[in-house]
Amino acid sequence: MPEPTGLQIYGFLLIGIAATVFAVLDGFALGIGMMLPFCRRAEDRPVMVHAIWPLWEGNQLWALIAGGALFALFPGAFAVLLSLLYPVVVLLMVALLLRPVAFEIWHHSDAAGRRPWEWAFLFTSVTITTVFGAVYGLTLSGLPFTADDRYSASLKSVLNPVPLLTAALFLSAFLMHGGAYLVARAAGAVQATGRRVLGRAWMVFAITFACWFAAVMGARQAWARPLPWVLAAASAGLLLALRRSAGRGERAPVFLSGLVIASVFPIVGVLQFPVVLANSRDFAGSITLADASPAYTLRLLAGIATVMLLIVGAFTIFVYRIFRHKVAAEEHAY
Amino acid sequence: MDGIFLSRLQSGISLMVHFVFPGLTLGMALFILIAESVFLKTGRALYRDISAMTVRILALVFAFGVATGLVLPFAFGTNWAEFSKATGPLFGACLAVEGITAFTLEAVFIGVLLFGRNRVSRRAYWMSALLVFVGSHLSALIIIATNSWLQTPFHDPAVAALAQPVPDAVRDGFTIDAQGRYVLSDFRKVFFNPSTLIRFLHTMTASWLTGATFMLGVAAWFLARQRETDRARVMFRMASTIALVTALSQPLIGHFHIMEVLKWQGPKSPAMEGLFETRSHAPLYAAGWVDVRERKTYAIGLPGGLSLLEGGSLETRVEGLDAFPESEWPNVAVVFQAFHGMVMLGVALAALAGLAAWFAWRPRLETRTWLLRACMAAVPLPVVANECGWLAAEIGRQPWTVWKLMRTADAASAVPAGYVAFSVVVLTLVMVGLLALFVRFVPRVVAKGIH
Numbered sequence: 001m002p003e004p005t006g007l008q009i010y011g012f013l014l015i016g017i018a019a020t021v022f023a024v025l026d027g028f029a030l031g032i033g034m035m036l037p038f039c040r041r042a043e044d045r046p047v048m049v050h051a052i053w054p055l056w057e058g059n060q061l062w063a064l065i066a067g068g069a070l071f072a073l074f075p076g077a078f079a080v081l082l083s084l085l086y087p088v089v090v091l092l093m094v095a096l097l098l099r100p101v102a103f104e105i106w107h108h109s110d111a112a113g114r115r116p117w118e119w120a121f122l123f124t125s126v127t128i129t130t131v132f133g134a135v136y137g138l139t140l141s142g143l144p145f146t147a148d149d150r151y152s153a154s155l156k157s158v159l160n161p162v163p164l165l166t167a168a169l170f171l172s173a174f175l176m177h178g179g180a181y182l183v184a185r186a187a188g189a190v191q192a193t194g195r196r197v198l199g200r201a202w203m204v205f206a207i208t209f210a211c212w213f214a215a216v217m218g219a220r221q222a223w224a225r226p227l228p229w230v231l232a233a234a235s236a237g238l239l240l241a242l243r244r245s246a247g248r249g250e251r252a253p254v255f256l257s258g259l260v261i262a263s264v265f266p267i268v269g270v271l272q273f274p275v276v277l278a279n280s281r282d283f284a285g286s287i288t289l290a291d292a293s294p295a296y297t298l299r300l301l302a303g304i305a306t307v308m309l310l311i312v313g314a315f316t317i318f319v320y321r322i323f324r325h326k327v328a329a330e331e332h333a334y
Numbered sequence: 335m336d337g338i339f340l341s342r343l344q345s346g347i348s349l350m351v352h353f354v355f356p357g358l359t360l361g362m363a364l365f366i367l368i369a370e371s372v373f374l375k376t377g378r379a380l381y382r383d384i385s386a387m388t389v390r391i392l393a394l395v396f397a398f399g400v401a402t403g404l405v406l407p408f409a410f411g412t413n414w415a416e417f418s419k420a421t422g423p424l425f426g427a428c429l430a431v432e433g434i435t436a437f438t439l440e441a442v443f444i445g446v447l448l449f450g451r452n453r454v455s456r457r458a459y460w461m462s463a464l465l466v467f468v469g470s471h472l473s474a475l476i477i478i479a480t481n482s483w484l485q486t487p488f489h490d491p492a493v494a495a496l497a498q499p500v501p502d503a504v505r506d507g508f509t510i511d512a513q514g515r516y517v518l519s520d521f522r523k524v525f526f527n528p529s530t531l532i533r534f535l536h537t538m539t540a541s542w543l544t545g546a547t548f549m550l551g552v553a554a555w556f557l558a559r560q561r562e563t564d565r566a567r568v569m570f571r572m573a574s575t576i577a578l579v580t581a582l583s584q585p586l587i588g589h590f591h592i593m594e595v596l597k598w599q600g601p602k603s604p605a606m607e608g609l610f611e612t613r614s615h616a617p618l619y620a621a622g623w624v625d626v627r628e629r630k631t632y633a634i635g636l637p638g639g640l641s642l643l644e645g646g647s648l649e650t651r652v653e654g655l656d657a658f659p660e661s662e663w664p665n666v667a668v669v670f671q672a673f674h675g676m677v678m679l680g681v682a683l684a685a686l687a688g689l690a691a692w693f694a695w696r697p698r699l700e701t702r703t704w705l706l707r708a709c710m711a712a713v714p715l716p717v718v719a720n721e722c723g724w725l726a727a728e729i730g731r732q733p734w735t736v737w738k739l740m741r742t743a744d745a746a747s748a749v750p751a752g753y754v755a756f757s758v759v760v761l762t763l764v765m766v767g768l769l770a771l772f773v774r775f776v777p778r779v780v781a782k783g784i785h
Contacts, residue, residue, distance in 0.1 A: 054445035057400065061433075061441045064404065068430035071407065075422020075515075082411025082418075083747040089412050090757040093405040097764050101771065104397035108775055293423035294517045301427055308434045315442045322446060322453050334390045334448045 004274045004289035007298040011073040012269070012276065012289055014305050015066055019136070020265040022062035023173070024258045025316075029056040031178020033125030034171075035197055037118040042111060043329055044190045045118060050327040051185040053103060058316060060099070063132070072301055077277040077287045080145050081135065085158070088131055095127035129174050130167045134158065137166030140268055141219055142280030162219050165212040166268075172208050173261055176201035180242075180253035187326045198246050198253060206239060209264065220271045227270050235263040337751035338743055341413040344758045349728075350721055351765040352406060354772075355399030357720050360474060360538065361545010361576075362392040363467040366447075368572065370463040374456060384569050385463075386451070387784045388549065393448050394779050398772050400441075402765060413754065417735060417745035424508055424516040424524060425480060432476040439469025471538065478537055479530045484736050485727070486529040486598045494598050499738050510739070529594050533727075536591045539580045540723065544716035546576035547683060550690060551713035552780050554706040563700055565784040570699065574690035581684035588680070589643065595730075596644060599737070601658040602730035605666045606673035607640055608633060609654040616640040616652040621674055624667045629655075631670070664732045672725040679719035686712050 004012075029052040039045050071078045082089050098120050106117040141162035179201055182194025213232055217223055242256040272278075274289040292298060369385035372378065407429055410418045418426065446454060446462040454462070488494040489505050503509045507523025508516055518524060550573035556566035596603040608624045608631035609616055615638040622633020641650040655663055686708055693705055700706070731737065735745040 054449040057444060058438075058442040060404075061438060064407075064433045064437065065430075068407065068426070068433040071410065071418065071422055071426035072430040073426075075419050075426055078411050078422065078426070079415035079418040079747075082408060083413075083415040083749050086412050086749050086753045087756070089408055090760055093408055093761065094764055096404050097401045097761075097768065100397040100401040101768060104394055105771060105775065108394075108778055293427070294511075294515070296518050296521075297423040297427045300518070300521055301430055304431055305434055308438065312434075312438050312442070315438070319442055319445055322450055334386070334393055334451075 002290045005295070007295055007302060008289040008292045009274075010302050011069070011292055011298050012273070014302065014309075015069045015073065016266065016269045017309070018062050018066035018069060020262055022059070022066060023170070023261050023265055024177075025062060026056065026059035027174040027177040027258075027261055028052070028181035028254065029059055029178070030125040030129050031174035031176070031201075032182065033121040033178075034129070034175055035178060035193075036121045037115075039193060041189065044193065045114075046329045047186050047190045047327055048182065049103070049106065049121075050329075051182060054323050055320065056103070057100070058319065069301065069305065072297060073293050074276050074287065074291065075293065076291050077139075080143065080277060080287065081138075084143050084145060085135070085138075088134070088158070091127060092131040095124040095131075099124040099128070125174075126171070129170045133167035133170030134163040136170070136268060137163035137216075139277050140166075140216060140272055142278030142283070142286070144281040145279055145285075146281070161215050165208065165215050169205070169208050169212045169264070172201050172205040173257075173264070176205050177254070177257045177261060180246075180257040183246075183249070184251045184254045185324075185327055195246065198257075202239070202243060202246065205260075209235065209239075213267070216267065216271055222271055225270075228267050231263055231267050231270065235260055235267075238263060337749065337754050338746045340751060340754040340758050341409075341746050342742065344754065344761060345409055345413060346728075347758075347762050348402065348406060348409065348765060349724075351769055352399065352402035353721060353724055354717050354769070355395050355402065356470075356474065357537075357541040357544035357717065358395045358548060359392065359399050359545075360470055360541035361543070361548065362388055362395060363463075363470045363545075364542050364576070365545055365549055365572065366392065367463050367467045368576075370460050374460045380565055380568060383565055383785045384572070387552075387780075387782075389447055390779055390782065391548075391552070391776070393444075394772070394775060396440075396444060398768060401768065405761075412749070412757070413747055414735075414745050415747035415749075417740065420510075420514050420740065421516045421736065424518045425483070427518060427521075428476060428480040428483070428525070432473055432480070436469050436473035436476055439465050440473060443469065474537065474541070475534050476525075478534045479525045479527070482529040482533050483524055483527050484734075485533075485731055486527050486594075487524075487737055487739065488598075489523065489528060491528075491597050494738065495600065496738070501739070528598050532587070532591045532594050536584075536587050536723075539584050539587055540716065540720055543577055543580040543584065543683065543687075544720060546573045546580065547687075547709075547716045548713055549573040550577055550687075551710045554709035555780060556784065557700040558703065558706040558710070560700060562784045567694075567699060569784065570690070571694045574687060574694045577683070577687035578691040581680065581687045584680055584684070588677075593644070596653075599730070601655055601663050602669070604653060604655045604657075605664050605669040605730055606726055607652075608666070608670040609640065609652060610656060612651060612654040612657050614641055614649050614651045616644075616650075616654075618643060619674065621678060624670045626666050662733070664730045669726050669730045672722040672729065676719045676722035676726065679715050679722070683712065683715055683719070 032048050032052050036045060036048050039048060102117045102120040102124060106114050109117065138158065141160055176198055179194045179198030183191055183198060186194060217228060222228055238256055238260045242253060242260060245252040245256060275286045276289060276291070277287040279285040366385050366388050369381045369388065373381035373385060443462045443465040446459070447466055450459060450462065486494065487501065487506060488499055493499045501508050501510060503519040507520030508518050511517050549569060553566045553570035553573055556562050557570065592603065608619055610629045610631065617635045617637050618639025619631065619633035619635035622631060624631050638648040640652055641648050644650060644652055655666065689705060690709060693699055693702055733741050735742045
């Protein structure tokens with residue numbers, strides 16, 4: 001395996017950063033989508049929608065950036081992942097088709113007309129979270145592809161513990177994050193709901209995280225490597241801090257749960273390196289950093305992405321500051 | 335039916351459904367920016383109200399546009415894996431640049447436009463309108479540049495006309511390496527390929543006309559009901575002015591676009607014109623049909639018109655389809671109809687825009703029921719014209735995915751045809767459902783009023 005160049009490592013890092021920002025930002029919006037239809041008090045549900053509505057689009061954007069960067073920087077991995085997981089990707093596409101429309105139609109409907117779209121929020125949020133989680137895990141546990149990849153992954157090859165546990169990890173993390181976000185952006189009954197969800201999802205997440213960590217470390221036989229342990233210890237410390245602030249903090253919980261996610265995500269990247277997409281048939285045939293696009297493309301995108309990450313970061317902070325107030329059931333909307 | 339046909343069908347359907355929305359988005363973004371600029375300058379609440387209503391419609395259009403647009407890049411991986419693996423370093427890079435720059439601006443600031451009216455200053459709100467306008471147009475520029483590279487990757491017409499042209503790193507900005515990978519060497523050359531700018535201009539003009547015609551129809555709806563007539567009249571004047579300017583500039587821009595197609599894209603232009611035989615005094619057809627088997631076009635038109643337009647003289651010899659081997663022809667009948675459908679709709683819209691702009695400044699506008707009805711009926715026409723133009727461009731490029739470099743048959747994934755059949759059914763059902771939902775909710779959103 002040839003040594004990866006600095007540019008290749010930087011490209012890999014950029015995809016990782018985009019994926020992590022997506023999980024930290026859109027994670028809470030997806031988490032709130034998952035709990036929405038189960039909120040029994042009808043007057044509370046609009047508060048939940050209003051809390052995420054102006055922001056979700058700029059959040060989901062980061063998944064598009066990560067996917068686009070994968071297409072440009074590692075076209076081989078992009079093509080194999082999507083064509084081998086064809087039926088799963090079609091399901092994801094249906095969810096991505098319905099999500100923006102659900103917000104819009106929900107807004108223009110009366111209470112009865114809104115109900116089906118609240119279930120659509122659940123479907124889209126769970127589907128997007130599960131598929132992204134499973135795919136994130138699969139890059140590690142691998143897909144069975146040959147040189148000319150004239151092979152379709154059977155469902156069995158997808159249903160192994162690593163992708164399943166990663167999906168469960170994403171689901172619990174986003175629920176926890178959604179609860180924490182409601183604590184910050186809502187008052188009264190909805191805030192109380194947020195605290196309850198946060199507390200319960202915290203438990204599920206902590207257990208899932210322990211199992212998941214064991215599974216991925218086992219899958220890569222990485223028990224002796226220090227860096228994953230450092231990241232896991234950081235996650236555990238942040239989790240404990242989140243536990244302490246969950247009961248009375250206003251904004252601290254959402255920052256802490258975001259940090260938990262941001263410390264868990266790089267574990268996969270660290271374990272992967274320098275593999276981008278593992279080959280479960282023949283590990284030596286995995287797609288690695290050396291299979292990246294030629295240097296000119298890497299330089300071009302690294303340059304543009306670095307500048308834009310700073311600009312978009314500033315824009316995102318600007319917009320998040322505009323929408324930092326406690327939301328009410330009746331918000332000014334268009 | 336084979337997997338490649340099904341993949342083409344699926345991509346065609348999803349692109350056509352998506353293409354309903356970007357034109358409207360761009361047109362509305364312009365309309366909002368104009369109204370907000372006037373409001374910022376004069377402080378007249380009327381313009382704020384017009385903008386607010388347009389923002390409401392934009393929100394609906396944008397939601398459907400994002401939904402149907404976001405799934406498109408997935409198809410490159412699922413259905414066109416061979417294309418993706420080869421062109422990822424070039425084509426994928428262009429799409430990634432769009433995501434990180436332009437779409438980012440739109441996605442972040444649309445939230446401020448929709449929810450921020452009472453939360454930010456007037457100037458910051460205007461800035462958001464500007465950034466949504468800039469973001470959406472930049473997005474369109476990058477997407478059109480990327481698509482134009484598929485049409486005209488070479489920078490020398492003599493090379494583009496060769497049977498097996500080889501790209502050159504310096505001249506064309508990319509090469510193809512031993513493994514068949516497209517290696518980018520000059521982004522500017524690829525981005526500003528020979529057809530990028532003219533196609534961008536053509537598409538933007540069409541988009542502004544699309545948005546303006548939509549708002550013209552909306553204003554007519556209010557005028558016909560004698561509702562909010564003061565605001566509706568101003569809206570009618572704004573919309574008819576934009577529509578007139580864009581509809582009248584389109585023939586000129588269209589002409590330069592045709593000249594570009596003629597120079598760079600071989601059989602596409604004679605296929606659009608239905609010209610089988612290379613000849614002087616070539617006719618300019620208005621409407622008709624094509625019999626590909628008999629090599630004949632039955633159509634009414636202007637004798638010698640095409641020679642005159644393309645060469646400035648009736649004596650100009652215009653290359654017909656016979657100058658190219660038949661294996662290189664696109665589906666001539668479809669390309670001919672799509673192209674002529676677009677032109678005819680453009681002419682009709684220019685006429686309507688002229689009438690509307692004339693009567694917009696005369697008294698008793700709200701009593702001219704025939705005009706108001708025509709304006710309402712015209713709302714879908716530019717969308718249909720856009721679809722026709724897009725079909726002519728894309729089907730006209732066949733059998734190539736990348737002009738003279740990659741055939742569509744070699745671009746597809748090796749996924750089982752059954753998978754593709756499944757996704758064609760599922761995605762078509764969802765997309766057609768979305769389209770129906772959009773059509774159902776437009777009147778509801780409009781009826782909320784101009785405020």
